[in-house]
Amino acid sequence: MSESTTPEAPAPEPAAAPEPAPAPTGPKKRIMIVEDVATTRTLLRRILAQAGYDVIEVETAEQAIKLYRDEKPDAVTMDVFMDKLTGVGALQVILRLDPDARVVMCSSQHDSGFIAETRKLGARGYLRKPFEPEAVRTAIAEALS
Numbered sequence: 001m002s003e004s005t006t007p008e009a010p011a012p013e014p015a016a017a018p019e020p021a022p023a024p025t026g027p028k029k030r031i032m033i034v035e036d037v038a039t040t041r042t043l044l045r046r047i048l049a050q051a052g053y054d055v056i057e058v059e060t061a062e063q064a065i066k067l068y069r070d071e072k073p074d075a076v077t078m079d080v081f082m083d084k085l086t087g088v089g090a091l092q093v094i095l096r097l098d099p100d101a102r103v104v105m106c107s108s109q110h111d112s113g114f115i116a117e118t119r120k121l122g123a124r125g126y127l128r129k130p131f132e133p134e135a136v137r138t139a140i141a142e143a144l145s
Contacts, residue, residue, distance in 0.1 A: 028054040029144060032073040034064040034090065035106070036082045040129070044077055044106075047136045061090035068094050068101070075143045077127065077136075080107035080118070088118065095122045102143040106131075 031053045035041040045055045056073060058064050061082050068076065076094065078087040087105060094101045104125035105118045115126045124143040127135060 028052060029074040030054045030056060030071070031140060032064065032067060032071070032076045033057045034059075034061065034076060034082075034087065035079045036060065037079075040079075040131075043131060044136065047131065047133045048140065050133075051137050051140070053140070061085035061087060064090050065093050065097075069097060072098070075102040075104065075124075075140055077104050077106050077140075078123075080105055080109060088121065091118070091121055091123060104139045104143050 031048050033041050033044045033048070033055060035044065035057070036059050041057050041059075045057060048055050056067065056071065058067055061078075062085055064076065064078065067073075078091055080087040087107075091103050091105065094103060099122075101122075102124045103122070104127055105115075105123045106127045106129060107114075108129040109115075110128055118126060125139040127139050
């Protein structure tokens with residue numbers, strides 16, 4: 001008796017790997033820069049834009065309060081020393097409007113007591129001038145987390 005051989009069926013194709021889910025795409029985080037010195041605003045804008053943030057800018061504390069109320073940015077960098085209303089005053093007003101506001105104070109003032117005081121008032125961080133790009137990125141990321 002001869003054995004009849006049947007041709008083997010071809011092996012099934014391996015299942016294709018599922019397509020990876022697309023990376024989440026949401027709106028960019030919006031950061032408001034409050035700084036009365038144009039060159040400093042420009043530097044901060046460049047650092048934050050290169051880090052992928054949407055940036056809006058104002059020159060005064062009064063403008064900051066109005067824009068915060070209207071736009072509600074995700075975070076704020078706030079110069080401490082400005083004409084008329086100071087950054088500390090604006091911080092207090094913004095926190096009354098929104099207790100969850102994420103404000104990072106900015107100054108060349110390096111006094112640890114002063115820095116601690118801004119933290120007690122509700123600031124989420126403190127950046128020392130002159131700015132280092134990595135310090136800016138880190139402070140904003142921490143404020144947003």
